[in-house]
Amino acid sequence: MDFDLSTAILGIAALLFVVALLVLTVWAFKAVFGGADTDPARKGREKRLAVVETAPVDANRKLCLVRRDDVEHLLIIGGPVDLVVETGIKALPPQPQPPHGYVVIAKTAPRPAPKLSQNRA
Incomplete structure (x- = not known):
């Protein structure tokens, strides 16, 4: 070869x-x-719909917390019938994120107290 x-x-x-x-x-x-x-119409736009959290109820059903805009809805899904448990729940504000990098606090000399006169005319 x-x-x-x-x-x-x-x-x-x-x-x-x-x-x-x-x-x-x-x-x-x-x-x-x-x-x-x-x-292309959705580019740059914030997503309006999200599944916040899920928890199993039994072998077939799940409890889901779904957020649309600033409102959350609690659903039970997966059984013979899907069920809305609660609607119109106000969404919690987003938790503040930790700072990116190190935070430096500058030390400065204490400021002198302002001089206030005791005599007022």
């Missing part, structure tokens, strides 16, 4: 061409049929 350099280069080029075709096909598929959050 002889090793031919031109055949090896041609094989590598063909392999790169096939990989490029696959990448292009995936990109075109996502562009046409849309992937997750590819809607």
Whole structure:
């Protein structure tokens, strides 16, 4: 079995061409049929709907806390009937995030007390 350099280069080029075709096909598929959050109208907008928390009730059902805008709704899902337990719950304000990096507190000399006159005319 002889090793031919031109055949090896041609094989590598063909392999790169096939990989490029696959990448292009995936990109075109996502562009046409849309992937997750590819809607141009939604770009830059904050998401309005979120599942805040879930907890299992039994083997089939789950208790879900769902937030839409600033209102939360408590749902039981997964059984024969989905049920709204409570609606119109005010969402808690977001917790403050810790600072990014170190916080430096500069020390300064104490300020002198202001001089207030005792005599008022």
